[in-house]
Amino acid sequence: xxxxxxxxxxxxxxxxxxxxxxxxxxxxxxxxxxxxxxxxxxxxxxxxxxxxxxxxxxxxxxxxxxxxxxxxxxxxxxxxxxxxxxxxxxxxxxxxxxxxxxxxxxxxxxxxxxxxxxxxx
Amino acid sequence: xxxxxxxxxxxxxxxxxxxxxxxxxxxxxxxxxxxxxxxxxxxxxxxxxxxxxxxxxxxxxxxxxxxxxxxxxxxxxxxxxxxxxxxxxxxxxxxxxxxxxxxxxxxxxxxxx
Numbered sequence: 001x002x003x004x005x006x007x008x009x010x011x012x013x014x015x016x017x018x019x020x021x022x023x024x025x026x027x028x029x030x031x032x033x034x035x036x037x038x039x040x041x042x043x044x045x046x047x048x049x050x051x052x053x054x055x056x057x058x059x060x061x062x063x064x065x066x067x068x069x070x071x072x073x074x075x076x077x078x079x080x081x082x083x084x085x086x087x088x089x090x091x092x093x094x095x096x097x098x099x100x101x102x103x104x105x106x107x108x109x110x111x112x113x114x115x116x117x118x119x120x121x
Numbered sequence: 122x123x124x125x126x127x128x129x130x131x132x133x134x135x136x137x138x139x140x141x142x143x144x145x146x147x148x149x150x151x152x153x154x155x156x157x158x159x160x161x162x163x164x165x166x167x168x169x170x171x172x173x174x175x176x177x178x179x180x181x182x183x184x185x186x187x188x189x190x191x192x193x194x195x196x197x198x199x200x201x202x203x204x205x206x207x208x209x210x211x212x213x214x215x216x217x218x219x220x221x222x223x224x225x226x227x228x229x230x231x232x233x234x
Contacts, residue, residue: 031220043212043224056221091166095220107154107173108216112166 002026006092006113014121018080021116024073025094033110034067034077035091043091049075082120089115123148125213125225133231134203141188142198142228144213150174153217155196157187160210160227169211172196200230208232 005024013019025032033048047057052069060067064083069075079086092113098106124147134140146155157169172180172187180187188197200207210229216222 033222035224042226045221045223048221050219055219089164093166098220107171108220108222109156109168109171110158110166110214110222111168115164 004092004094004111004113006090006116008116009114010117010119012119012121013082015083016081017120018078019082019086019118019120021077021090021092021118023075023077023092023113025075025092026096026111027073028096029094029111030072030097031095031108032069032075033091033093033095034075035093037089037091037115038087046077079118082118084120087118087120089117091115123150123215123217123221123223125215125223127213127225127228129228130226131229131231133233134200134207135233136205137202139199139201140203140230142200142211142213142230144196144198144225146194146196146213146215148215148217150217153215155187155189156214156216156222157185157196157198158212158214158224160212162209166212170198203232205232205234 007022030051034046036044046059047067049069067077093110095108096106126145153174155172159167170180170182170185170187172189179189184201186199210227212227213225
């Protein structure tokens with residue numbers, strides 16, 4: 001089975017440009033997560049979806065960031081306008097349905113994509 | 122609010138020895154899951170081990186074990202017989218109801234030959 005697919009793998013852009021990152025989760029996974037990783041802030045949860053519906057977007061840094069999940073097999077994270085401080089690796093992850101703390105069945109293990117490395121000049 | 126704390130930014134261990142990576146967590150939820158992920162220098166995130174809040178026995182996966190002390194809210198990772206390939210960043214993570222998953226700051230492990 002194909003894993004989580006992210007594109008592009010690398011993006012270099014200039015400040016002020018729009019950036020769109022894409023993610024295809026594993027088929028059958030109901031949860032989709034967007035994380036940002038930087039040296040200073042570590043792995044930050046930006047937003048996550050359940051059945052295509054955003055559940056928690058409290059980690060989205062500001063209005064310049066937006067995320068959508070129009071269907072079960074596709075999500076985008078958009079930054080407009082981009083700034084140098086947005087430079088980071090952005091990970092998408094998915095998980096099948098289950099219960100937190102469960103001793104059997106799905107536990108919420110995250111299946112990560114390879115990440116999109118964004119550099120804003 | 123949920124929080125994961127990893128207090129060891131970096132650790133050194135001699136090859137073939139055991140090492141413990143510390144993790145403490147904070148949540149008011151009764152149902153939660155604790156995870157460890159490994160991130161090698163190549164950047165991918167690899168799931169290592171899971172412990173559910175209702176599990177009474179510590180989880181084990183090969184050379185990895187999770188020392189779960191619920192009253193202390195700690196979930197330390199123990200790697201036995203360290204190998205050079207274990208050199209990586211290690212993240213402790215927790216999910217709660219709705220599967221919201223947060224990560225600690227990570228511990229970089231260096232295995233010496």
